[in-house]
Amino acid sequence: MKKNGILGKSVMALALVSVGLIPIGVVAGAGSAGAAGTVKVFMIPKFTGIAPFTDAAAGCKKQGKKLKLNCLYGGPTTGSATDQVNFINNAVSAGDKGIFISNDDAATTNPALVRAEKHGVKVVTFDSDALKTGRTVYIEGTSTASIATTELDMLGSQMTPAYTGSFIILSAQATDSNQVTWNAQVKADLSMSKYSKMTLAAIINPPTDSAADATTSLQSALAANPTVTGIISPTTVAIAAAAQYLTTNNLCSKYVLTGLGDPNQMAPFMTTANNCVHSFALWNFNQEGVVAACAMHFVLAGTLKGKTGQSFKCNGVKEVVLPGQTVSAGAAVVYTSANVGSAGF
Numbered sequence: 001m002k003k004n005g006i007l008g009k010s011v012m013a014l015a016l017v018s019v020g021l022i023p024i025g026v027v028a029g030a031g032s033a034g035a036a037g038t039v040k041v042f043m044i045p046k047f048t049g050i051a052p053f054t055d056a057a058a059g060c061k062k063q064g065k066k067l068k069l070n071c072l073y074g075g076p077t078t079g080s081a082t083d084q085v086n087f088i089n090n091a092v093s094a095g096d097k098g099i100f101i102s103n104d105d106a107a108t109t110n111p112a113l114v115r116a117e118k119h120g121v122k123v124v125t126f127d128s129d130a131l132k133t134g135r136t137v138y139i140e141g142t143s144t145a146s147i148a149t150t151e152l153d154m155l156g157s158q159m160t161p162a163y164t165g166s167f168i169i170l171s172a173q174a175t176d177s178n179q180v181t182w183n184a185q186v187k188a189d190l191s192m193s194k195y196s197k198m199t200l201a202a203i204i205n206p207p208t209d210s211a212a213d214a215t216t217s218l219q220s221a222l223a224a225n226p227t228v229t230g231i232i233s234p235t236t237v238a239i240a241a242a243a244q245y246l247t248t249n250n251l252c253s254k255y256v257l258t259g260l261g262d263p264n265q266m267a268p269f270m271t272t273a274n275n276c277v278h279s280f281a282l283w284n285f286n287q288e289g290v291v292a293a294c295a296m297h298f299v300l301a302g303t304l305k306g307k308t309g310q311s312f313k314c315n316g317v318k319e320v321v322l323p324g325q326t327v328s329a330g331a332a333v334v335y336t337s338a339n340v341g342s343a344g345f
Contacts, residue, residue, distance in 0.1 A: 038070040041098035041296055042091040043289075044084055045075045046128065046176075046209070051262050052236060052285040053102070056126065059289025060100065063315075067297040071289075072096070079173070079209040081105035088112040092119050098296045101135075102127035104209075105175035110134040122299045126292045127285075128178040129326075136299050137306040137325050139292040140178075141283035142332045147234065147260070148185035150332045152195050154258040154279045155230045164197040167230030168221050170214060170238045170259075174205040182234050201225040206238070214238035215245050222255075233259035236282075243269040243276050252276035263335055263343030270337040281332045282343075288329040291319060295327060 043060055045053035053075075060071040076083035081104040089112060091099050099121055103109050106129065113123050113134030123135040130138075156163035169186065172179045183203050190198060204221045206213035214237060222228065233239035239259040246252045247269065261280040269277040294314035298304035304312055306325040311318050319327050335343060 038064075038068045039098070039300065040070045040072060040094070040096045041100065041293075042072045042074070042087070042094075042096045043100040043126075043292075044087045044091075044102070045073075046084075046102045046104045047076050047079050048074065049077060050236065051264050052282070053127075055285040056289035056292070059286035060293045061289075062286075063290040063293035067293060069098075069293055069297060071100075071293060076104075079104050081108035081175070084109050085112040088116055092116045092121055096121065098122045098124065098300055100124050100126055100292050100296065101130065103130045103177060104128070106130045106134075106177050107175070122296065124292055124296045124299060126288055128176055129181075130177075132325060135306075135325075137295055137304065137321060137327060139288060139295055139327050139329055141285060141288045141329050143328045144181050144185045146332045147182050147281070148189050150281045150334060151182075151186060151232050151234065151259060152189055152198065154281065154334065155232055155256055156195060156198055158256040158258070158278060159198070159230060163195060165229040166199045166201045166225070166227050167232060167256075168201050168225055168228050169203045170218050170221065170231055170233040170235075170242055171203055171205050172209045172235040172238065173207060176209070176235075179205075179234055186232070198230075201228050209235065209237055211237055211241040211244075214241040218242050218245055228255070230256040231258075233257070233261075236260060236262040236265060239277075239280060240265040240269075247274055247276050261335075263340050266335070267340045270335075270340055275337075279334055279336050281334045283332055284330055290314065291327060291329040294319065 043057050057073040064071040075087055084104055099116060110131045113130055117123055124137055125135045126139040155167060159165045169183055171183055187200060189195060202221060202225055204217050206217040231242055233242050239261040242257055246255060257277050258280050260282055266277055266280055291314050298312045306321060308321055308323050310321045321327055
């Protein structure tokens with residue numbers, strides 16, 4: 001997800017700690033002590049102010065109440081691994097026992113995460129992984145395999161002829177680990193017979209995860225690749241920016257646009273009046289937060305070490321650690337005009 005990765009600026013009305021109330025450099029957990037007997041843990045998104053990340057925080061908070069975890073939440077207002085480091089350090093200083101983080105740049109945040117773990121703070125990543133030396137386990141919203149095939153099927157089924165043509169990937173900045181992994185899987189899956197007539201012309205990595213840079217990068221990519229007919233954008237910020245650009249320039253009939261999006265942001269592009277996007281996908285961020293909270297509970301208890309094959313129960317469901325110290329929170333959900341209004345964000 002990212003912010004990018006997956007993700008605009010729609011704000012959910014949740015009782016969460018807003019980054020606006022936690023300036024960079026101020027102790028992350030200040031003024032947010034939990035009830036007696038609870039353990040403070042802190043969730044750091046790539047950036048705040050978008051529904052998917054606040055939905056993950058809501059899931060953590062909901063499940064945390066069952067597990068005596070006080071899930072606090074805050075992070076940078078824009079994508080910045082350097083600012084994430086400040087939040088990591090503040091959480092350690094505040095005495096938080098665990099940190100959840102969706103990494104903006106794993107190489108940049110890793111030294112701070114390693115220091116945190118040396119101070120006894122447990123780290124569970126979600127949405128976008130850290131280096132393995134900086135966390136115990138990674139909770140992915142859905143599997144990389146599911147994302148890649150879902151994106152290719154959404155795009156290919158809308159091409160004319162079906163599953164035939166050239167496309168680009170409008171991604172997030174090149175340091176976003178989840179994006180890199182997903183895009184690599186898409187490239188690998190093109191060798192499958194089903195996708196043999198689909199060609200990836202280019203992967204576009206804007207310099208930042210902003211709508212403005214996504215738009216500028218898209219314009220340049222389309223000019224440089226005049227034969228493409230499809231766009232996959234596996235980040236909520238970029239797919240919404242692309243939909244707006246295509247709509248404004250009357251290009252919706254020329255390009256098939258799909259990828260990973262925030263239902264709130266994408267719904268306006270799936271109406272009868274503006275049918276620019278026919279389908280996109282995402283996973284259940286609330287459930288990702290729930291599973292992350294369960295994982296943190298067992299990591300703090302010392303029973304979950306992140307070893308392949310280990311398992312734990314989360315609301316009665318068995319969750320299994322896959323290779324790469326990864327736990328998948330569920331399947332990808334495809335949204336069309338028929339179900340986008342019931343997404344629940």
